[in-house]
Amino acid sequence: xxxxxxVGGATNRLFDPxxxxxxxxxxxxxxxxxxxxxWGVLVSEVMLQQTPVARVLPVWRRWMEQWPTPAxxxxxxxxxxxxxxxxxxxxxxxxxxxxxxxxxxxxHGGRVPAEEEVLRSLPGIGEYTAAAVASFxxxxxxxxxxxxxxxxxxxxxxxxxxxxxxxxxxxxxxxxGLLPEDAADSVQWNIGLMELGALVCTAxxxxxxxxxxxxECAWVAAGSPAHDGPPRRGQKWAGTDRQARGRIVxxxxxxxxxxxxxxxxxxxxxxxxxxxxxxxxxxxDGLAEGDDATGYALxx
DNA sequence: AATCCGTGGAC
DNA sequence: TGTCCAAGGAT
Numbered sequence: 001x002x003x004x005x006x007v008g009g010a011t012n013r014l015f016d017p018x019x020x021x022x023x024x025x026x027x028x029x030x031x032x033x034x035x036x037x038x039w040g041v042l043v044s045e046v047m048l049q050q051t052p053v054a055r056v057l058p059v060w061r062r063w064m065e066q067w068p069t070p071a072x073x074x075x076x077x078x079x080x081x082x083x084x085x086x087x088x089x090x091x092x093x094x095x096x097x098x099x100x101x102x103x104x105x106x107x108h109g110g111r112v113p114a115e116e117e118v119l120r121s122l123p124g125i126g127e128y129t130a131a132a133v134a135s136f137x138x139x140x141x142x143x144x145x146x147x148x149x150x151x152x153x154x155x156x157x158x159x160x161x162x163x164x165x166x167x168x169x170x171x172x173x174x175x176x177g178l179l180p181e182d183a184a185d186s187v188q189w190n191i192g193l194m195e196l197g198a199l200v201c202t203a204x205x206x207x208x209x210x211x212x213x214x215x216e217c218a219w220v221a222a223g224s225p226a227h228d229g230p231p232r233r234g235q236k237w238a239g240t241d242r243q244a245r246g247r248i249v250x251x252x253x254x255x256x257x258x259x260x261x262x263x264x265x266x267x268x269x270x271x272x273x274x275x276x277x278x279x280x281x282x283x284x285d286g287l288a289e290g291d292d293a294t295g296y297a298l299x300x
Numbered sequence: 301a302a303t304c305c306g307t308g309g310a311c
Numbered sequence: 312t313g314t315c316c317a318a319g320g321a322t
Contacts (some may be wrong), residue, residue, distance in 0.1 A: 048318040055308075056318090088305030096320085126320045146318045166301075167319095194318060203316065204311080234314060237306090246306050283303090 010157060011178050013216050015185065018192040021212035026195050029053065030061065031136075038112035038137035039070055045136075046097050047127045051088050053198075059086050071110050073101035078286060079298030083253050090248055095286055098125030114138040141183040144190040145175045148197025152213075153178070155201060159218030161227040162203070244270035244278045249287055249298075258295025264288075264300050 030036060031044035042150040043063060047056045057151070063084055067073035073081065078095050085094035100122040104112060112133065114121050119130035131142040145167065153174055154163040163171060180186045200207045208214050219225070237243055251259065251267035261269075279296070282288040290296035 045318065050305090050317060050319055051307075052309075052317050087307060089308085090319090092305070093320085124320065128319060132318070144318090147316090148318070198318080232315085234316085235304095238305095240304095242305055249306085 010216075011180055011189070014156070014213055015189060016181060017212040017216075018196065019188050022188065022192040022195055024053070025199065027053070027199075030057075032191075037068075038114070038133065039068075040064055041137035042100075042112055042125075042129075042133050043097065046093055046100075046124055047088055049093060049129070050090060053227055055088060059084070059088055061075070067101075069110070070101040070104040070112065073098055074105040077300050079300055082249070082287065082298050087250075089246075092285055093124055099123040100125060103211055107293045112137065114140060116142055118142070132190075135187050139183055139187055141179065141181075141186040142178055143172065143176050145172065146194060146197075148194045148201070149175060149190075150195045151203060152193050152201045155206075155219035156213050156217045159222050161219065161225060162229075162232075165230070165232060220232075239270075241270075241274065241278050241281070244268040244274055245282060246286075248275075248278060248282060250289055252296065252298045254294075255297065258297040260295050261292050264296050 024030075030043075031041050040060075042058055043286050044056065047060055047063075066084060067076060074209045076098065078098050081094040081098045082091050085091050088094075101174055103122055108118070114134060114137075116130045119133055120127070125133070128144065128146050131144045132146070135140040135144050138230075150163040150167065150171055153171065154160050155177070157174060159239040178189075180189050196211070196213070200211050201213075208217070211217065214220055226270060245268075247270075248264055248268050251264065263278075264279055265272060268275040268278055270278065279288065286299055288296050289299045
């Protein structure tokens, strides 16, 4: 690759060791293959939203075999997609991916758009995913900031253990200033930071001894101080609507045909009022359909 | 801006 | 064992 030619001085010092480390260490993931289509990249990015790589891999492979193009998925029913989504979690992502495929087919000639603004208009594609697809699928210069990039930036540049609870304008500004000017370099930078955050600069027990940026890391230089700030509130799980909804969708996914209302409510494992609320919510979201007469099932 | 939305592995 | 958290998005 060519010279980094970044605007900021920090990137000058970080780019080469990061690139060398990536070339040596990066995982061989199918959506990183040169032959992977932009659609394959887009599907991977949506599946990877809040879901670990190891769980995405087998589902992505089946998905791409079944629906190798946006038009293939656009022709499928949402229920098929939710079933193929399996246990990745947040199954509304599967519905939005179908909607995105329909938009790509009907509004964009069946091809995944390369421009961030156009990608952003697709259902389920937000700031991160639009930038990631533009960068990784099309080699565009885009500011890609995910949880890994935020954490690496926080440590290496800002010198704190963890980033703020939610993505801030200051973080976006910092990432924008760090991004190499050259498009090809910017892609390397983005993927390198993400991989470093995933494999070395991890949330819990960072492997600083293996880090190619250790010598340049502001957090290490400061003595790796513990997180200073409001304790991060862990999300509750037991007894929540999310748990009950998950159980209902799981029951619908595994069922051969429509389930009676009573069976759906029982599957939720929740008190009746909560179970009713969750079923209503799933119907509203399009993750279930039916009525008391026909029974309830995944959408057709 | 804060909350909601699944799932399961790691520790 | 319970807590943490993983390539976020929508409202």
